Amino acid sequence: MAKPVSIEVWNPNGKYRVISTKSMPGTRWINLLIQNDCRLEICTEKKTILSVEDIIALIGDKCDGVIGQLTEDWGEELFSALSRAGGKAFSNMAVGYNNVNVDAANKYGVAVGNTPGVLTETTAELAASLSLAAARRIVEADEFMRAGLYDGWLPHLFVGNLLKGQTVGVIGAGRIGSAYARMMVEGFKMNLIYFDLYQSTRLEKFVTGMFLPTYGAFLKANGETPVTWKRASSMDEVLQEADIISLHPVLDKTTYHLVNKERLAKMKKEAILINCSRGPVIDEAALVEHLKENPLFRVGLDVFEDEPYMKPGLAELKNAIVVPHIASASKWTREGMATLAALNVLGKIKGYPVWFDPNRVEPFLNENAQPPAAIPSIVNAKALGLPSSKL
Numbered sequence: 351m352a353k354p355v356s357i358e359v360w361n362p363n364g365k366y367r368v369i370s371t372k373s374m375p376g377t378r379w380i381n382l383l384i385q386n387d388c389r390l391e392i393c394t395e396k397k398t399i400l401s402v403e404d405i406i407a408l409i410g411d412k413c414d415g416v417i418g419q420l421t422e423d424w425g426e427e428l429f430s431a432l433s434r435a436g437g438k439a440f441s442n443m444a445v446g447y448n449n450v451n452v453d454a455a456n457k458y459g460v461a462v463g464n465t466p467g468v469l470t471e472t473t474a475e476l477a478a479s480l481s482l483a484a485a486r487r488i489v490e491a492d493e494f495m496r497a498g499l500y501d502g503w504l505p506h507l508f509v510g511n512l513l514k515g516q517t518v519g520v521i522g523a524g525r526i527g528s529a530y531a532r533m534m535v536e537g538f539k540m541n542l543i544y545f546d547l548y549q550s551t552r553l554e555k556f557v558t559g560m561f562l563p564t565y566g567a568f569l570k571a572n573g574e575t576p577v578t579w580k581r582a583s584s585m586d587e588v589l590q591e592a593d594i595i596s597l598h599p600v601l602d603k604t605t606y607h608l609v610n611k612e613r614l615a616k617m618k619k620e621a622i623l624i625n626c627s628r629g630p631v632i633d634e635a636a637l638v639e640h641l642k643e644n645p646l647f648r649v650g651l652d653v654f655e656d657e658p659y660m661k662p663g664l665a666e667l668k669n670a671i672v673v674p675h676i677a678s679a680s681k682w683t684r685e686g687m688a689t690l691a692a693l694n695v696l697g698k699i700k701g702y703p704v705w706f707d708p709n710r711v712e713p714f715l716n717e718n719a720q721p722p723a724a725i726p727s728i729v730n731a732k733a734l735g736l737p738s739s740k741l
C-alpha cells in the first residue's frame with residue numbers, strides 16, 4: 351500500500367480531476383484549469399523528486415490528466431496507472447521529454463504535452479551567460495574577491511579569452527541553439543559554425559537574409575572585419591574549428607555521450623564547452639579527466655549526467671562553472687511553461703485539436719486574452735491520430 355502524498359486542492363467540486371506533481375510559478379495556469387471545471391490537486395510533498403510509487407498514489411482511481419516534471423520517470427507503470435484511472439492527458443513542464451517513454455504513452459492512448467518556444471530565449475541567455483562567465487573567469491574571480499585575496503591590480507590577474515572575432519560553434523541548431531547563435535554573433539561579433547542533422551533554415555534565414563549582409567556592410571564601413579558563418583558537414587569540424595562550443599540537441603540515442611573522450615581531444619586546448627541541453631550528451635567522467643589534463647580548457651554546465659549529482663572531481667575544478675539546471679528559470683518563462691503545460695492537459699480533456707505550429711505558441715501566453723481553443727503542443731499527436739487546428 352503506497353503512502354498517502356500531501357496535496358493542496360483547488361475547486362474541489364470540479365468535474366475533471368487534474369494533478370500537478372509540483373507547485374509551479376504564477377497563478378494563470380491554476381485559474382485556467384479551475385475556470386474550466388477542473389478540480390486541481392497540487393502535490394505539496396517536501397521531497398524534490400517524486401518516485402513512481404508517489405505519483406501512482408497521486409493518480410489514485412480517477413484522474414483525467416497530470417502535469418509532471420522532467421525529474422520524473424514517465425514510463426509503462428505511470429501511463430498504465432493513468433489510463434486505469436481514466437486519464438488520457440499528460441504534460442511535462444519542459445520542452446525536453448527524454449524522461450517520457452512515448453511508446454508507452456502511445457500504447458495507453460495518452461497524449462504527451464511539452465512546452466516549446468516559451469523558454470527559447472531564456473535558455474539561450476543562460477548559455478550566453480555561461481559562455482561569458484567561462485571566457486572571463488567570472489566565478490573564479492568572484493571567489494577570489496570574497497576570500498579576501500585581492501590586494502591590487504595585476505597584469506596577469508584572471509586573464510581570459512576575448513570573444514570578438516573568435517568562432518562560436520553550435521551543435522543542435524534548433525530553437526534554442528539558433529537563438530544562442532544569434533546572440534553570440536550579434537552581441538559579440540563572433541563567427542559562426544553550426545552542426546545539426548538538418549539544415550537550420552531558422553538560423554540561416556537570419557544570418558543570410560536579415561542580418562549579415564547589412565551588418566557586414568556596416569562593420570566594413572567602420573573598418574572592422576565582417577563576421578562569417580557556415581554549416582559544418584560533421585560535428586568534428588565544429589569541434590576542431592570553434593573556440594566556444596554550445597550543445598543544444600535533444601537527448602536521444604543519437605546524442606547520448608555525443609561529446610566523449612575522443613571528441614574532447616579534438617577540441618582546441620583553450621576551448622570553452624557549454625551544455626544547457628541534457629547531462630548525458632557529455633560523458634561527464636571523461637570531461638572531468640579532460641579538465642584536469644587541460645587547465646586552460648573551460649566548461650559551463652547547467653545539466654549533469656546523473657542529476658542532481660556531479661561526477662567525482664568536477665566540483666573541485668576551477669575551470670568548471672556549474673549551475674543547477676536553471677537555464678529556463680526566468681519568471682516570464684517559468685509562468686509560461688506552467689500555462690502551456692496546463693493548457694496541454696486541459697485541451698486534451700476538452701477534446702480540442704492540436705495547435706498547428708508548436709514553434710508559435712504566443713497566443714496561449716497572452717494574459718489579456720482567452721487562449722485559443724487548441725492544445726499548444728503534443729509530441730505524439732500523429733501517433734494518436736489527434737486532429738490538428740488549422741487557423
Ligand SMILES: NC(=O)C1=CN([C@@H]2O[C@H](COP(=O)(O)OP(=O)(O)OC[C@H]3O[C@@H](n4cnc5c(N)ncnc54)[C@H](O)[C@@H]3O)[C@@H](O)[C@H]2O)C=CC1
Nearest residue numbers: 446473522523524525526546547599600604626627677678
Ligand atoms: N537546461 C535547460 O533548462 C533546458 C534544456 N533544454 C534542452 O534543450 C533541448 C533543445 O530544445 P529546443 O531547441 O527547443 O529543441 P529543438 O527540437 O528546436 O532543437 C533540437 C535540435 O537538435 C537537433 N539534433 C537532434 N539530434 C542531433 C544530433 N545527433 N546531432 C546534432 N543535432 C541534433 C535537431 O535536429 C534540432 O534541430 C531540449 O530537448 C531540452 O533537452 C531545453 C530547455 C531548457
Ligand SMILES: O=C(O)C(=O)CO
Nearest residue numbers: 443444445446469678
Ligand atoms: O524545458 C526543459 O527541457 C528543461 O530542461 C527545463 O526548462
